Amino acid sequence: MKEMYDIIVVGAGPAGSTAARVAAENGASVLMLEKDREVGIPVRCAEAVGEIGMNRIVKLRPEWIANRIEGVRIIAPDGTRINVQHDEIGFVLDRKKFDSDLARMAAEKGVELLTKAYVFDLIKEKGFVSGVKFRYLGEELSVRAKIVIGADGVESRVGRWAGLKTHLNLQDIETCVQMTITNIPLEKNYCDFYFGSDVAPGGYLWVFPKNENTANVGLGLSGVEAKDKSPIEYLKKFVEKHFPEGAVLTTVAGGVPCAPLMEKMVGNGIMLVGDAAHQAFPITGGGIYTGMLAAKIAGEVAAEALKSGDWSEEALARYQKLWEKEGGKDHMRAYRLKDPLFKLTDEDLNKTAAAVVKKPKAKHTIVTIFKTALFKQPKLIAVVLKLFLRQ
Amino acid sequence: MVQVKQDVCDFCGTCVSVCPVDAIELLEAVLIIDQEKCIDCMKCVIVCPLRALEGTK
Known part of the structure; x- marks a missing residue:
């Protein structure tokens, strides 16, 4: 381990490993710290992903697919x-293998990785995050970095220490x-x-x-x-x-x-990715694809920031802008639909199902289902169409 | 105050994400509640998927 890295990534889930790998591919020196004893365990996930989106980020390997x-x-x-x-x-993934291989792919690009490394605070200087403090097998260590990427999950404490609002209602x-x-x-x-x-x-x-x-x-x-x-x-x-x-x-x-877009997912020398940045899709809770997509952008933007010598909040905000452009609109549309859909009564749900099954099979699409469920709320139907049909 | 049943807790961090005063610290298999910071809002007790947190007012 060195005393200083370009980037420290906290958390070695799919978002952390992707950000780390992409940053390393773009020339950054990267240290990734995982608090648990083994990458990929426990699997806190339903493990399902769609083929098209995932293959945009990483080519799915047969051994990652359970079903x-x-x-x-x-x-x-x-x-x-x-x-x-x-x-x-x-696909239903084997997340244990998937996470482990994503970390291995990062390591093959030069990312250094430790498990059982518990980050308990950030180093901050002159208004910039400039490293982490962590406990590792009985030792207390401080390692410096130009940029810290918090991929530390829904509980993101990295974000809070950096002053970003990660608390959830x-x-x-x-x-x-x-x-x-x-x-x-x-x-x-x-x-x-x-x-x-x-x-x-x-x-x-x-x-x-x-x-x-x-x-x-x-x-x-x-x-x-x-x-x-x-x-x-x-x-x-x-x-x-x-x-x-x-x-x-x-x-x-x-x-x-299952939250609105985060107001700010970057600061001076700090970026958040994945669940830490509330990037899971609000109506399904699926966060593998969205988190990895954001992490890929974060890794690229971080590497560029290092090359240009500016990793201030303004420079890193490009990541948030690009992510919002890629997924932000759909994220907010999904968030708008979440409450109306999940507040439907059992009677509403039964009526919706009965109405849909009467239609010809080819119409049993997610759009028909949502349109039927929300028929009393035409404004929301427009949101459904924009979300699923890109109208 | 809120107490943790360490034998029930899965150390998932759901409680940490809703704590408004950052009173909960999560290690791999240890959950610690800082009783001085805790404001007894009970959000963590409500969201715990396993009911591993117990609130006593």
């Missing part, structure tokens, strides 16, 4: 199922729990989404198959819906009802930001 998804089904509170018509192929977080359950009957190529106040108020429950008899089963509730009953209680109830023969291989909890 190929050909169909998506939405299940209403009364059990009505909609087979959603869509063109894109999806209860209505902007989904509180989640997931289990990997095996020995269950599944249709391997279908991802199922369950809605309703019984399964996941203010959110949804997912069943994403990983192989022929094992699935990632989990749910998220809006923070404002979790007061009386917690996610784990909902999940236990669902599993007992639907998968009584199932055996639980993993149980993992987690929070997902």
Whole structure:
């Protein structure tokens, strides 16, 4: 380890590893610090991604893919199922392997990496973040850097220490729990989404198959819906009802930001990426693609800033501008739809499902479903069309 | 005050993300609540996916 790097990345998830790799490819010296003992564990994620978006950032390797998804089904509170018509192929990833390989790809470009390295503060000088303080196997170390990239997840303390507002309101977080359950009957190529106040108020429950008899089963509730009953209680109830023969291989909890665009994700010598920057897509909570896309831009902008000798907030703000241009509009559209969609009553949901299944199969698209659900709110239908049809 | 059931906690950080006063510190498998900073708002208790936090007013 050196005393000084161009960039220190805090957190070695997909966003951290991507930012680190891209910065290193563009000539920066990079140190990445992971607080846990192993990159990729635990898997706090439903693990599903779309093919088209992901391949724009990193070519998906066969060994990262646990299962190929050909169909998506939405299940209403009364059990009505909609087979959603869509063109894109999806994948359920093996996040453990995926995360580990992304870190390895960064290392192959010269990124130095440590695990069990717990960052507990930032070094700040003259209004600039200029390094981190961390504990590593009993030692307290200070390492300096021109730019610190906080990829430290939903709890981003790096952002807070830098003075960026990363706190989430209860209505902007989904509180989640997931289990990997095996020995269950599944249709391997279908991802199922369950809605309703019984399964996941203010959110949804997912069943994403990983192989022929094992699935990632989990749910998220809006923070404002979790007061009386917690996610784990909902999940236990669902599993007992639907998968009584199932055996639980993993149980993992987690929070997902489903929040507006962050006002500021950069400062002097500091950038945030991934969940730390609230980049998860607000209606699905999916954050792998959006976080990695932002991280790629962040890595490029950071490397350019180093070359030009200016890593002030103004210089790094180019990252935020570019990210907002790429994903910002859709992010805000999705955020606008989140509340109206997730506040639908069971009766609304059942009516929507009944109306959609009566239509010809080719019309069972996500746009039809949203349009049907939001028919009373024409302004929001315009948002749906812009979001999904790029009109 | 808020107390952590360390045997239930999954160390996921959901509580940290909603704490308005930065009173929660998360290591790999340790969660510490700074009782002096805590303002008893109970947001962390509500969002904890596993109900690993207990509020006693």
